[in-house]
Amino acid sequence: MGLLENMQSETVSRLSLREPLTAAPSATVRQAVEIMREKNLGCIFVVDENRKPLGEFTEAMLVQILRENPAAMDEPLEQHAAKHWPWVKLTDPISDVLDSLETKNVRFLCVVDDLGQVVGLTGQKGLMEYIAEHFPGQVTVQRIGGQPYPLEREGA
Template sequence: MGLFENVKNETVSRLALRPVVTIKTGATVRDVVQQLRAAQLGCAVAVDASGKPQGMFTEAMLRGLLARDPATINDPIESHLAKTFPWVKTSDPIETVLAAMETKNIRFVVVVDEDDAVVGITGQKGLMEYVAEHFPGEVLVQRVGSKGYPEQREGA
């Protein structure tokens, strides 16, 4: 099968999932930003006691908040969460991630298990790594922070 068929037939569980930064009740925007920086992620998810997603906060939302009023950095995070956000189940086809990202114009999608508990996030990076697996000779995947060039000359 080719990439097109695989995206329709393979499940989200085949994508590289990133760990989730979970938002605690009573946290401030500043607290969440510090968690995001430590985890090197661009979004956090508020979950209830059973692990089900209740809201999302992204770096794009942070930019908007700070542009309007820098003092919002000390606000409770609950007042700035997106209550509607895309999520997919691990058993959904990968194309659902693409559709969610395209229709909502977002970078991150929350991934839940069959009980609707958050298991991770995926998005641009997870999809690009998946595509790179299909074209190993054409796509060079490097980790963030690695050098973009070889240490030694290659070839003759």
């Protein structure tokens, strides 16, 4: 079975999902950045007491805040989080992840269960890892940064 068929038959649950970072609506942008920095993850969700997502905040939004109004670092995160964000269900085919990443030009995808609760995070890196698993002979043995061939001719 080829990669495309696998992507159509295997579900998002097959991807290595990251634990999503969450913060309460009252948390400040600064507090969210502290969590993101500690976990080295560029995305955090604002969730209510039932872990239902209310908004998404990413490192790209952080750059915009620093450009427009650095003082907003101490404002509530909820004010700066996106109210709409891309998501996939745990039971969706992996090909939906590829489609979303390509058409929506996003880095992260929120993974929700049937109840709409956030259960994980995937995105560009998760998909790359999945494809690399399929072609270990091509991908994982690559030598990075070395000269592909000698610049000078050898010999006389």
